[in-house]
Amino acid sequence: MDFSFYFDLPLWLRLVLQGTAVILVLFPIAAACSMAERKISAWLQGRPGPNRTLPPLLAWVPGIWVLQKLGIFQLAADGGKFVFKEDPVPGHVNKLYFIAAPILAMIPALTTVVVVPFGAYLDSAGKIVPLVLANVDIGLLAVFAVSSLGVYAVILAGWASNSKYPFLGGVRASAQLISYELSMTLSVLPVFLWINAPGGQGTLSLFDVVQFQSQPGFWGGAWFVFTMPLSAFIFLVALFAETNRQPFDMPESESDLVGGFHTEYGAFKWSLFFVAEYCHMVIGSAVFILLFFGGWNPLPWVTLTDTVQALAHIIPVATHPLFMGILGISIFLVKICFSIFFFMWVRWTLPRFRYDQVMNIGWKQLLPLSIANLIAYTIGIALLQK
Amino acid sequence: MAVIQVERKPLSLLERTYIPQIVGGLRTTLRHFFKPNVTLQYPEQRPEISKNYRGVPTLVMDPNGREKCVSCQLCEFVCPPKAIRITPGEIAADSPNAHVEKAPQAFDIDMLRCIYCGLCQEVCPEEAIWLQNQFSMSGYTRAEMVNNKAKLYELGGTLPDPHLKWDHKKAAAEHGNGH
Numbered sequence A: 001m002d003f004s005f006y007f008d009l010p011l012w013l014r015l016v017l018q019g020t021a022v023i024l025v026l027f028p029i030a031a032a033c034s035m036a037e038r039k040i041s042a043w044l045q046g047r048p049g050p051n052r053t054l055p056p057l058l059a060w061v062p063g064i065w066v067l068q069k070l071g072i073f074q075l076a077a078d079g080g081k082f083v084f085k086e087d088p089v090p091g092h093v094n095k096l097y098f099i100a101a102p103i104l105a106m107i108p109a110l111t112t113v114v115v116v117p118f119g120a121y122l123d124s125a126g127k128i129v130p131l132v133l134a135n136v137d138i139g140l141l142a143v144f145a146v147s148s149l150g151v152y153a154v155i156l157a158g159w160a161s162n163s164k165y166p167f168l169g170g171v172r173a174s175a176q177l178i179s180y181e182l183s184m185t186l187s188v189l190p191v192f193l194w195i196n197a198p199g200g201q202g203t204l205s206l207f208d209v210v211q212f213q214s215q216p217g218f219w220g221g222a223w224f225v226f227t228m229p230l231s232a233f234i235f236l237v238a239l240f241a242e243t244n245r246q247p248f249d250m251p252e253s254e255s256d257l258v259g260g261f262h263t264e265y266g267a268f269k270w271s272l273f274f275v276a277e278y279c280h281m282v283i284g285s286a287v288f289i290l291l292f293f294g295g296w297n298p299l300p301w302v303t304l305t306d307t308v309q310a311l312a313h314i315i316p317v318a319t320h321p322l323f324m325g326i327l328g329i330s331i332f333l334v335k336i337c338f339s340i341f342f343f344m345w346v347r348w349t350l351p352r353f354r355y356d357q358v359m360n361i362g363w364k365q366l367l368p369l370s371i372a373n374l375i376a377y378t379i380g381i382a383l384l385q386k
Numbered sequence B: 001m002a003v004i005q006v007e008r009k010p011l012s013l014l015e016r017t018y019i020p021q022i023v024g025g026l027r028t029t030l031r032h033f034f035k036p037n038v039t040l041q042y043p044e045q046r047p048e049i050s051k052n053y054r055g056v057p058t059l060v061m062d063p064n065g066r067e068k069c070v071s072c073q074l075c076e077f078v079c080p081p082k083a084i085r086i087t088p089g090e091i092a093a094d095s096p097n098a099h100v101e102k103a104p105q106a107f108d109i110d111m112l113r114c115i116y117c118g119l120c121q122e123v124c125p126e127e128a129i130w131l132q133n134q135f136s137m138s139g140y141t142r143a144e145m146v147n148n149k150a151k152l153y154e155l156g157g158t159l160p161d162p163h164l165k166w167d168h169k170k171a172a173a174e175h176g177n178g179h
């Protein structure tokens, strides 16, 4: 079986299909993250978490208690509630922007995923092909450019709400997002400096980053987290700040800002912000894994292609594109889950930084560190690739 | 008053990166992740309640099954929020306890008013009213939250008190009240 029939479909149909797929996959993932957040927080604090909800109609299904204990139905109930709840628009807000803000928050969150590859397969010619919605060469640049649009939603929400706390939250958020974006971008430059050896074809594609980490040999197979630990660290810290996660959740720090930029929001509009935040987290983790943790390669120095070819001795279908694609996606998803677990683990461990500390870390520590890191690697790479 | 100036030590470089502290914190929380839960599944699992706990006020019987309350109404009088309502009554002359003379006809404690102060227990001359270890009172209506006499005895049970002063009194009276 090959997939050429899919590429024979008209372009608009393919785009609609892909767009629907993104929404259908990302929304449940974001929702599952919110339940995971509640469960993980509960387990970290020595309590069971939500484990009661069970629709009476399903109570007869054997083994359903597993889902009940995992709070799956609680998740469904909470999600359903958002749809049917009254959706208040306070009288003092700027209605147009107030309504536009959550939509603007969702758009970049759902857009960035199109350039993120999430697996690969070998085509009939033995060439490795990425599984990605839009295999564009600007890859990472597109992720950065689009995801940084998310800050406008936050500012707009804060400003359109026309009250103090959301406004302060919006201002904080914009300052924080802009500060950490610098370090984040600088921290990945060494990776691309290394990949784009002089003379070769320049690329910013995330797929090429993974392929670079899948080369044979000791240095070829090493994930970038081993060769550039500092870059990975800076990227991770900046990622925490960019996704507004603890310890950097200044924009909504509920102890001093009530709820931050979404204080005035409720029901479905609020849930859009919520989902957007988790989407950012998922995409951020995905990019982090692609850049520094070898993407869909199961282990350092063990690539997906090797695995599949080794498996082919046992199960002959292993090199089939479908099998390989699913295997790659699964490995990638497992890594993303670990990364999201880490996000939550950190959230339920650390207290929030003070605002001045956030700014100090961003400008006085992280930024100089990432510049120094860039310079050191530039010199190193120049000497190596001479 | 002596003032002790505590010298604030400057943070070392490693401490200023926050990393060792963060790693330590993550280790602690991860340990708790794998530890058993410390919470109870409440309505099914109940916590153990100390014997000294002062929960819902209840009425008790003596070991012979006689209701101890003599409807003196002291508790009704002392109750700060006026949660107790007693209708005193007489004990029928043919009852074995006729010598006690009085017992409550009706005894209501409104648990929406009760503040669990324990004054009723303190004041009772008969040790008939006790704050026991029941801690959860709930109901769907106001009427459900009023404990009547039957409910109070059901909650209270029997007080294993060997004194039986009314029986001694009766025996003494039968022997001419001499010593």
Ligand code: SF4
Residues within 6 Å of the ligand: B068, B069, B070, B071, B072, B073, B074, B075, B076, B086, B123, B124, B125, B126, B127, B128, B129
């Ligand atoms: S409970 Fe005690 S204080 Fe109250 S009426 Fe009865 S005997 Fe008197």
Ligand code: SF4
Residues within 6 Å of the ligand: B057, B075, B078, B079, B080, B081, B082, B083, B084, B109, B113, B114, B115, B116, B117, B118, B119, B120, B121
């Ligand atoms: S515990 Fe206090 S408030 Fe409650 S019935 Fe007794 S005296 Fe009244």
